[in-house]
Amino acid sequence: MATTLTAPVRPGRLSAVAPVGKRRRHLSPGRIVATVIVAVLAVTWLVPFAWATVTALKSETEAAATPVTLVPKSGFTPDAFTKVLQQGNIPAWTWNSLFTSAAITAVTLVISALAAYALSRIDFKGRKVLMTIIVASLIVPPPVLIIPLFYQMVSFHMIDSYWGIILPQVIAPAMVFVLKKFFDQIPRELEDAALVDGAGRIRIFLQVVLPLSRPILAAVAIFVFIGAWNNFLWPFIVTNDSAMLTLPVGLQTIKSAYGIQYAQNMASALLAALPLILVFLFFQRQIIKGISTTGLAGT
Amino acid sequence: MSTSIESWQGASAAPAENRHESRKRRDRIHGWAFMAPFLAFFGLFLIWPLIHGAVMSFTGKSLTGANSSFLGLANYAEALGDADMWHALGNTVYFTVISTVPLVVVALAMAALVNMGLPAQWLWRLSFFAPFLLASTVVSLFFVWMFNPQLGLINDVLGKVGIAPVDWLNNPDVAMWSIVAATLWWTVGFNFLLYLAAMQNIPAAHYEAAQLDGAGGWRQFFSITLPQLNQTTAMIVILQVLASLKIFDQVYQMTGGGPGGATRSIVEYIFEAGFTGYRLGYSAAISYIFFGLIVVVSIAQFAITRKRSA
Secondary structure (H helix, E strand, C coil), X not given: CHHHHCCCCECCECCCCCCXXXXXXXXXXXXXXXXXXXXXXXXXXXXXXXXXHHHHCCCHHHHCCCCCCXXXXXXXXXXXXXXXXXXXXXXXXXXXXXXXXXXXXXXXXXXXXXXXHHXXXXXXXXXXXXXXXXXXXXXXXXXXXXXXXXXXXXXXXXXXXXXXXXXXXXXXXXXXXXXXXXXXXXXXXXXXXXXXXXXXXXXXXXXXXXXXXXXXXXXXXXXXXXXXXXXXXXXXXXXXXXXXXXXXHHHHHHHHHHCCCHHHXXXXXXXXXXHHHHHHHHHHHHHHHHXXXXXXXXX | XXXXXXXXXXXXXXXXXXXXXXXXXXXHHHHHHHHHHHHHHHHHHHHHXXXXXXXXXXXXXXXXXXXXXXXXXXXXXXXXXXXXXXXHHHHHHHHHHHHHHHHHHHHHHHHHHHCCCCCCHHHHHHHHHHHHHCCHHHHHHHXXXXXXXXXXXXXXXXXXXXXXXXXXXXXCCCHXXXXXXHHHHHHHHHHHHHHHHHHHCCCHHHHHHHHHCCCCHHHHHHHHHHHHCHHHXXXXXXHHHHHHHCCCHHHHHHCCCXXXXXXXXXXXXXXXXXXXXXXXXXXXXXHHXXXXXXXXXXHHHHHHHHHHHC
């Protein structure tokens, strides 16, 4: 199981996405047909976004009118967006999501990198056992833990708190594994040179290993952030107070509260989608390369 | 290697034996110190709830606090005789089967097409992968709206070609397929990227040889591309089956498990038993039955892929 999660990752070369093969560059009929099919598929894949945008830019009456119109008769209006931003809790939820996701990412990165370094480089008694336990834990489906974790959070008085949202989400055995694989491939000679100079473990870790691991650290950070940002089940369970909800959980309450205000529903959904779409546009290459080389984000 | 480590231990005059011993001790301390922060969270938020959940499953613990007495296997016995539990489990397996097939096949087709050397690579990748970045609630809002029987885009388009409107999320025969469609849209981009990367790693020489033999595009796909992707396909299927078995978000958000429990998944049943029914003990027992299923599937798949790669 574990091996499937960690396909090859090499230091300094996070990329496997080479420019597409040079073969058959000429315009064969096959390639023309393929382009048409892919274009049709791509347009189909964009329809839900497009339809949500069109709906969000209609007035509520127009959005709920039959027959369905592509271009509203009364013209497009940003009313739904302004209403949602003024009345709703979307700004607060966005902040909650941003803060908790950033905290989860930071803590996960620190504790996972430290653990991965120990598992990769330090020869200590108990290492093999720990490794086995961590790999075995990959099999635990998170839904199995929600009942006891909820109970635990009640006794810790962490319901409706940032602590409650953040703490149970910082354990990422798969990320420890990915980082360990990467550290394994950093040449030991680099560390030996530092050891000769009398540097301690911490200094070697901070000054030699981490700088060499920037690409994989970035990939792990992006994945953890996306996962935390989009997580629904856990924040949904551990929060109740409308002011404490994360964006995905807040959207769920909007659906029931706004009922049939379709334009506002779509405006909210689009506003919620916006931050990650921006993240993707900025980090497109890292995200795609990270998935292509490690295949880990889906776990 | 060894000389450098000895010099790291300081230029002291201690005998080699001692230096070796002190290095070992030092490594032990360092090792556990580096592991400590992770292990603290790991123990507190994974191992402990895992054990506590198992203990709970043998009790009558409830959210209202009453009756947390030891019940032995009563919860498990009740779950195994609970028709709703079996229904939810059946739905989950059904969803896993009917979602895994398109999520693998469509991803493969997309990757094969894009890998034919099409222009504007980034555009295709962006369109197919972008939905994967959305929160489940956003996806559900989009699709509940698209599936709306009177005002939805899908029925509107179907109406224009003379197909009668379908109640996508309220018809028990159709609802699960609607959820599969939304899931396909949402997550196929991930499998697509895995396939695309694997295809781009197939050495071009394989194809050149085939071309010299006069093999056409289809022949090349079936005799070179597909066999070369065996490992990738095995990995994608495993990840997909395990992900599909955990389905909760889309179902809970789009249909609430309805109509009449037709789409209720096992995770949703765990959630409802615990938080709507307040029966934590019973819910924990079902969690562990589900966990057992995941373990069995993981072991089976591990055995199958191992045999194949051996």
